[in-house]
Amino acid sequence: MTALVELDHRCPLATDGEIAAVNLESARRRTWARFAQDPRLPGVAEAIVYFENLAVQFLGELDALDRLDTLALQFSCADNSFRAALVQAEVASGAHCFADARDHLSRAASLGAPCDEIERHLLSIDQACGMNLDAVLAARRRIATASGRLEDLVPLGAVLADLDRFAEAALVYRRAFSSYGDVSPFPLAWVCFQLGKLWGEFVCEPKPDLAALWYQRAIAYLPAYVKARVHLAEIYASQGQFVEAEALLMPIALSRDPEVQWRLADVLIAQGQIEEAETQLEAARLGFEDLLGRHMLAFVDHAAELYAGSGNDRRRALELARLNAANRPTRRAIKQVRAIEAKSNEAIAAANLRKTRPAGMPA
Amino acid sequence: MSDHVDGPRQIGDPPADITDLFAFTSPENPTRTVLAMDVFPSAGESAAFSNVIDHRIAVRRVTVAGIGNAAKFQPADDEIRFSVRFDTLKRDEITGNVIQRGVCTLPDGRKLSFTVNDEKGASTPDGDVRVFAGLRSDPFYLAWIAATLEKIPNLLQHDNVLCIVFEFDTRRMLDPANGSLFGAIAETVPTEPPSAISQLPARIDWVGRPEQTNARLNNPAMFGVDDLRDLWNQQTPFEISKELQPLFLQRLKDSLVNWDMHDGKADWTPEALAANANVFLDDFLLFDVAKPITDQSHLEIEKSTIDGRPYQTGGGRTVDANSIDILFTWLVNRDREFLQGGATGATKPGMKVFPYFATPNNEIQAVAESVELAATPDEVWSLIGQFDSAWHPLVARIRLTGTGVGQLRTIEMRDGKEIIERLEVIDNARRFYRYTLVAGIPASHYTGTLEVTPKGGGCIFDWRLQFLANNRPDGAVRRMVSPLLKAGLESLRSRFGAAT
Numbered sequence: 001m002t003a004l005v006e007l008d009h010r011c012p013l014a015t016d017g018e019i020a021a022v023n024l025e026s027a028r029r030r031t032w033a034r035f036a037q038d039p040r041l042p043g044v045a046e047a048i049v050y051f052e053n054l055a056v057q058f059l060g061e062l063d064a065l066d067r068l069d070t071l072a073l074q075f076s077c078a079d080n081s082f083r084a085a086l087v088q089a090e091v092a093s094g095a096h097c098f099a100d101a102r103d104h105l106s107r108a109a110s111l112g113a114p115c116d117e118i119e120r121h122l123l124s125i126d127q128a129c130g131m132n133l134d135a136v137l138a139a140r141r142r143i144a145t146a147s148g149r150l151e152d153l154v155p156l157g158a159v160l161a162d163l164d165r166f167a168e169a170a171l172v173y174r175r176a177f178s179s180y181g182d183v184s185p186f187p188l189a190w191v192c193f194q195l196g197k198l199w200g201e202f203v204c205e206p207k208p209d210l211a212a213l214w215y216q217r218a219i220a221y222l223p224a225y226v227k228a229r230v231h232l233a234e235i236y237a238s239q240g241q242f243v244e245a246e247a248l249l250m251p252i253a254l255s256r257d258p259e260v261q262w263r264l265a266d267v268l269i270a271q272g273q274i275e276e277a278e279t280q281l282e283a284a285r286l287g288f289e290d291l292l293g294r295h296m297l298a299f300v301d302h303a304a305e306l307y308a309g310s311g312n313d314r315r316r317a318l319e320l321a322r323l324n325a326a327n328r329p330t331r332r333a334i335k336q337v338r339a340i341e342a343k344s345n346e347a348i349a350a351a352n353l354r355k356t357r358p359a360g361m362p363a
Numbered sequence: 364m365s366d367h368v369d370g371p372r373q374i375g376d377p378p379a380d381i382t383d384l385f386a387f388t389s390p391e392n393p394t395r396t397v398l399a400m401d402v403f404p405s406a407g408e409s410a411a412f413s414n415v416i417d418h419r420i421a422v423r424r425v426t427v428a429g430i431g432n433a434a435k436f437q438p439a440d441d442e443i444r445f446s447v448r449f450d451t452l453k454r455d456e457i458t459g460n461v462i463q464r465g466v467c468t469l470p471d472g473r474k475l476s477f478t479v480n481d482e483k484g485a486s487t488p489d490g491d492v493r494v495f496a497g498l499r500s501d502p503f504y505l506a507w508i509a510a511t512l513e514k515i516p517n518l519l520q521h522d523n524v525l526c527i528v529f530e531f532d533t534r535r536m537l538d539p540a541n542g543s544l545f546g547a548i549a550e551t552v553p554t555e556p557p558s559a560i561s562q563l564p565a566r567i568d569w570v571g572r573p574e575q576t577n578a579r580l581n582n583p584a585m586f587g588v589d590d591l592r593d594l595w596n597q598q599t600p601f602e603i604s605k606e607l608q609p610l611f612l613q614r615l616k617d618s619l620v621n622w623d624m625h626d627g628k629a630d631w632t633p634e635a636l637a638a639n640a641n642v643f644l645d646d647f648l649l650f651d652v653a654k655p656i657t658d659q660s661h662l663e664i665e666k667s668t669i670d671g672r673p674y675q676t677g678g679g680r681t682v683d684a685n686s687i688d689i690l691f692t693w694l695v696n697r698d699r700e701f702l703q704g705g706a707t708g709a710t711k712p713g714m715k716v717f718p719y720f721a722t723p724n725n726e727i728q729a730v731a732e733s734v735e736l737a738a739t740p741d742e743v744w745s746l747i748g749q750f751d752s753a754w755h756p757l758v759a760r761i762r763l764t765g766t767g768v769g770q771l772r773t774i775e776m777r778d779g780k781e782i783i784e785r786l787e788v789i790d791n792a793r794r795f796y797r798y799t800l801v802a803g804i805p806a807s808h809y810t811g812t813l814e815v816t817p818k819g820g821g822c823i824f825d826w827r828l829q830f831l832a833n834n835r836p837d838g839a840v841r842r843m844v845s846p847l848l849k850a851g852l853e854s855l856r857s858r859f860g861a862a863t
Contacts, residue, residue, distance in 0.1 A: 026408070027377055033829070182379070
């Protein structure tokens with residue numbers, strides 16, 4: 001499949017990304033104010049979860065996870081119905097505390113939460129944990145076929161990708177993209193990002209140019225999309241386009257997502273700016289450790305990547321990767337553990353070789 | 364609530380969500396008519412209009428085609444249409460502030476440019492049309508739990524919306540000599556059609572009379588029925604799909620029966636109820652520019668016509684119309700006894716001068732902190748549950764004036780500042796108290812709540828504040844009070860230990 005065929009679709013219209021980001025912040029703050037007026041107002045706690053999750057997913061506002069913890073705690077104090085248990089489940093699930101999320105869902109069910117709500121949450125948890133994927137696929141297919149909505153098609157594409165059915169996943173994602181009929185840029189940026197990841201990371205033979213085009217589209221929809229900028233910068237850096245990579249990362253250098261500082265450090269190292277790179281790398285390390293202290297399971301896989309790479313602490317990387325695989329034994333999590341183990345073994349072998357090699361013998 | 368948050372598509376993109384539509388005679392000049400639409404429920408102070416949506420108000424001339432149980436309002440085919448499109452955000456070169464501009468297309472094709480939030484709006488060169496767009500106080504108020512008709516405070520207190528106002532010369536624009544009764548709708552439509560394979564229609568939301576979606580089609584007291592709101596929002600205004608009309612009509616009838624029985628009394632005969640459903644199925648806001656439109660005249664045209672007599676007022680809907688109570692009274696007891704909800708007005712009344720909608724409310728600021736402690740609720744409450752307990756590390760001493768609820772505490776802070784607070788509620792059994800600010804912090808409507816609730820073998824301590832900043836930026840007051848909460852929680856964590 002060529003890039004031209006892949007991108008041969010008119011981009012659906014969407015509200016300007018800057019307006020959408022401003023409005024997200026506006027709605028988020030206002031909804032918190034309503035929650036303060038009365039935490040039990042119908043739909044308000046749930047709307048906060050929705051807005052805060054958007055802020056995490058797209059704008060890299062990782063402090064939102066702390067705010068969500070506060071919300072779950074306060075809502076559970078104010079409301080003893082299934083609503084609070086469902087909110088707690090969603091917050092726990094968002095922080096990858098899946099066992100806690102399942103407990104909250106059991107409680108929500110016993111308090112009379114609608115079955116379809118419970119099932120929807122359980123489906124997401126199973127998918128995130130790589131469990132019962134065939135059943136998840138069947139359910140996702142049924143839901144997506146019934147609604148035809150982007151919001152249901154993207155999770156279907158994701159489970160297909162998890163099952164290595166990449167061509168089908170790409171088709172589903174493209175259908176989601178082309179069939180979108182509303183004007184919010186968030187869903188469109190999301191599906192573009194998923195297609196970028198599919199072609200750039202998931203497929204057996206990655207197509208970085210194609211992935212880059214989808215990431216560019218995601219950023220065109222939402223210039224503040226932190227993860228899309230980070231992934232695109234990685235591709236640029238891998239192709240030696242360090243100036244372009246740096247230009248992508250600098251506008252988000254103050255982001256709360258330490259992955260930005262980490263990738264910026266890599267780009268600076270490649271350009272010989274070692275001192276500034278060290279500063280960024282230290283900021284990334286501190287940022288990840290801070291996040292791990294507060295939301296260990298949510299960031300354990302990304303932190304493992306940092307330490308396996310320029311963070312240069314394989315033992316810590318392996319410890320974190322194993323923790324992640326124990327929490328959510330997906331194929332990618334297990335692959336990450338194996339890759340770090342292999343790197344560690346190589347490093348040990350190389351060190352042993354250096355020890356046994358007589359002085360002065362060329363390596 | 365009116366048309367706020369009336370379906371999944373609207374929730375996904377709040378600036379496309381129409382909350383209300385208004386039609387009234389200008390309080391400034393009786394020869395002019397005002398049409399207005401609001402979008403973006405609970406808009407924050409930085410909210411902006413979408414740049415890819417046409418915001419339209421369409422008006423058609425209407426005739427009374429039947430009265431009594433055959434009541435019918437027949438719209439003409441011709442449409443008078445006002446449309447507004449907004450730009451992306453720009454930075455003002457002089458002030459550096461973010462601004463948004465828009466262009467209004469008038470029914471005769473003329474264009475009128477304006478800047479969002481400019482109080483003066485923009486006028487055509489000969490002054491026959493004025494336009495305003497920007498953030499305003501939400502004029503709608505809902506003070507009922509609709510499912511049970513329990514009175515509550517206004518659910519939209521302090522809320523703002525994005526508002527678009529068209530004011531025009533009635534004679535020139537509507538030519539009432541050819542008929543003075545009109546029906547209006549507001550709609551939000553993408554500026555380009557969605558992709559060819561999208562199953563969704565181009566329109567995102569539309570509104571005629573208030574509460575068509577959230578109270579009549581999706582009656583909150585009817586359980587286990589399908590949510591028809593998205594389907595309704597996808598209909599073409601003035602031309603509801605013939606195939607779907609029976610579905611919507613049946614839902615309206617079922618819903619109106621349910622509303623009628625809210626007070627346990629049947630005030631509607633089946634025939635009159637069917638006539639009411641038929642009138643509501645033709646969903647447009649009726650107004651007659653030859654008759655007086657007042658705060659009380661909303662729905663009078665429909666009601667009189669169904670009752671079999673000529674209507675007396677211009678109907679319409681003013682900024683201050685109590686539209687929800689007028690509607691509920693009509694549906695529940697057919698105007699036998701007025702049903703007044705828990706509020707008699709919106710956060711702010713409308714203005715008598717252009718742009719007629721009240722200035723936006725300050726944003727209520729909320730600051731909240733919680734901590735899980737390794738101590739029983741009683742242990743923690745015994746420390747903090749006295750109104751004069753100086754447990755906080757930044758507090759030097761506290762003096763009490765009076766006793767019980769209403770007593771004042773004067774707090775002397777370690778830095779010399781003085782804060783005075785009044786006890787409003789205390790419940791030792793539930794371990795919480797609420798207080799308000801009297802003096803010492805530049806804020807109004809300031810309420811604090813401290814609460815201790817059990818969790819496992821320990822407890823949760825929760826401290827919440829809400830306030831409106833007085834003459835200072837919101838952030839400045841937040842920065843003043845947030846450290847107070849954090850220091851207080853930290854001291855409790857040190858004293859009792861954090862729950863693990």
